[in-house]
Amino acid sequence: MWFRRDLRTADHPALHAAAAEAAGAGVLPLFVLDDALLRPAGPSRTAWLFRSLRSLSASLDGALLVRRGDPAQVVPATAAEVGAASVHVTADANPYGRRRDEAVAAALAADGRRLVRTGTPYAIGPGTVRKADGSGFAVFSPFARAWAQVGPPRPAGPAPEAELLRGLEGEGVPDDPDLEGVTLPEVSEAAARARWRQFLDGVGTYAEDRERPDRTGTSSLSAHLKYGEVHPRTLFADLAPLGGPGPETFRTELVWREFYADVLWRHPGSAREHYRPELGSMRFDPPSELVAAWEEGRTGYPFVDAGMRQMHAEGWMHNRLRMVVASFLVKDLHVDWRVGARIFMHWLRDGDLASNNHGWQWVAGTGTDAAPYFRVFNPVTQGQKFDPDGEYVRRYVPELRHLPGKKAHAPWEHPDGYAHGYPQRVVDHAAEREEALARYAEVRG
DNA sequence: TTTTGAGTTGTTCGA
């Protein structure tokens, strides 16, 4: 059993498949530390992975074998050592993972072994939902309707009984990297379940609370889902008996995750390129000192800076802020969305290629269901609307803690606004909005 | 086959 983005034992179809095939002969649980995947991840995601691996290993009674290297060599070599007929995995839907798995399957086949893919990290496998002619959807709402017609499957139940093979020489899970000030919650399958149950208790008010970054209104399950400590199929099953705006809205958010995975599966090139190239010839400014100011949370726009500083403090950013800061980079600083997407993938503990990439493309106007080009988030009014008491801003921007209420959103309006070293605005939003609209007009002809 | 209406996340302006 080769684990990747499925670091759990419950509701795990591939683990059941491995146990069923082994039937008494034993299952060897393996994880491969692959530099190609570790490289783009910053300290918070790397530490999350390592902690999750330690927890998984404990769940497997210490039997998890951890080796480092190229999976196309490590996996066949390990399979040969234990004389496995098959290597079981949860299928990977991402471009790199699919190429990697093809290479591993070919290398295994050369020795007469099989790579057996069972399930995916999604409730419905990417590529399954289709229009009448077999093609995929490019708009969310029709996708969601068709997705509901297919319907999520039943969970696979608790961990299977299986004898675990052990004794092979591995590296073990490396020590955590320097977290550079990031604080992480507990990482484990049990913690994911506990978080989910806690969230379900308050899901009734999710529809309103999710818009408020000053509240803990979101599920905070993104990183758990990213590493498969809990599977969305489990979540859909628990939500099934619940009605009302809260559960409905959360279900829809999970379907967005499924939608973007489907789009990336059908268009692997959209990991690097514009999904819709019409705006590709748009004039971008090269990354400059302004991008550094954005990344470090010192643009002089409190809501933007609070969002970026939350990302540095927690390895996570509220969805509302992801939209606001992305809009600021693309439409106020006129920088290519791919620059921001890469920075997000470094810092975010939940950094998920499909959701991150297509979220950015949505903001930039190059993606599916893209935001209209003229929709430019105003960082001040967004703050006043969704953080009406300024609490979120003050939590992450100490230089503004002396400004009460929503005054924290506009220090320039107060005589002592800059008394504690908060930076001046790096650009004028109204002027840059006009500039962005002008650049869009150029490429629209 | 063609037409039509609806569609995650916003802002600004004028009445």
Next chain:
DNA sequence: GTCGAACAACTCAAA
């Protein structure tokens, strides 16, 4: 202060 209109272009499904 509130409200509606305008700000495009395209996908998709239903009529």
